[in-house]
Amino acid sequence: QQQVKQSPQSLIVQKGGISIINCAYENTAFDYFPWYQQFPGKGPALLIAIRPDVSEKKEGRFTISFNKSAKQFSLHIMDSQPGDSATYFCAAIPGGGSEKLVFGKGTKLTVNP
Amino acid sequence: NAGVTQTPKFRILKIGQSMTLQCAQDMNHNYMYWYRQDPGMGLKLIYYSVGAGITDKGEVPNGYNVSRSTTEDFPLRLELAAPSQTSVYFCASIQDGLGNEQFFGPGTRLTVL
DSSP: OOSEEEEOSEEEEETTOOEEEEEEEOOTTEEEEEEEEEOTTSOOEEEEEEOTTOSEEEETTEEEEEETTTTEEEEEESSOOGGGOEEEEEEEEESSSOOOOEEOOOEEEEEEO | OOOEEEEOSEEEEOTTOOEEEEEEESSOOSEEEEEEEOTTSOEEEEEEEEETTEEEEOSOOTTEEEOOSSSSBOOEEESSOOGGGOEEEEEEEEOSSTTOOOEEOOOEEEEEO
């Protein structure tokens, strides 16, 4: 049972364009939503994260939009650069204190020069 | 700080062999995790630990065992390797408290033939 659904599976954008990755969840016990970036041969690294009491969070070119009622959240990468080419994972952490990450299946982003 | 370290980087096992994947962190984190990553499937939690002497199963624990005798180390044991355990394994750690970053190691690529 996939608890966090992520789309699209792959995404190709041109340099300077906007990349948008979407995620949806069912479990209302989730109370923290991080995004991870992974380059080939490396472990995932935290990119940006949001709590459900906030509708949007921006850090540089990266923005998370969060819709609690729809149980959806998305990552927007503005002015996409070839260096942003990586696999992006959305994730969710349920309350309870264990901080266990539940990951989406990932989106492979390619930014063409 | 070295962060989260994993050894070995690569390993090929024959069916039925056993091995231990090593994970260590020098950040004094209480919480540690083992994930496996299969192509197109995201990361799935195998086992986790919220402190020395405390371990618990994640989503896919079958075929694996863990121990946590110290805060720093969290080894993952495969007793009877099977082809289904061919994957990339990531260890991660986090300081307790929601909202803190979960740090990942560089991964171990395991092939079972």
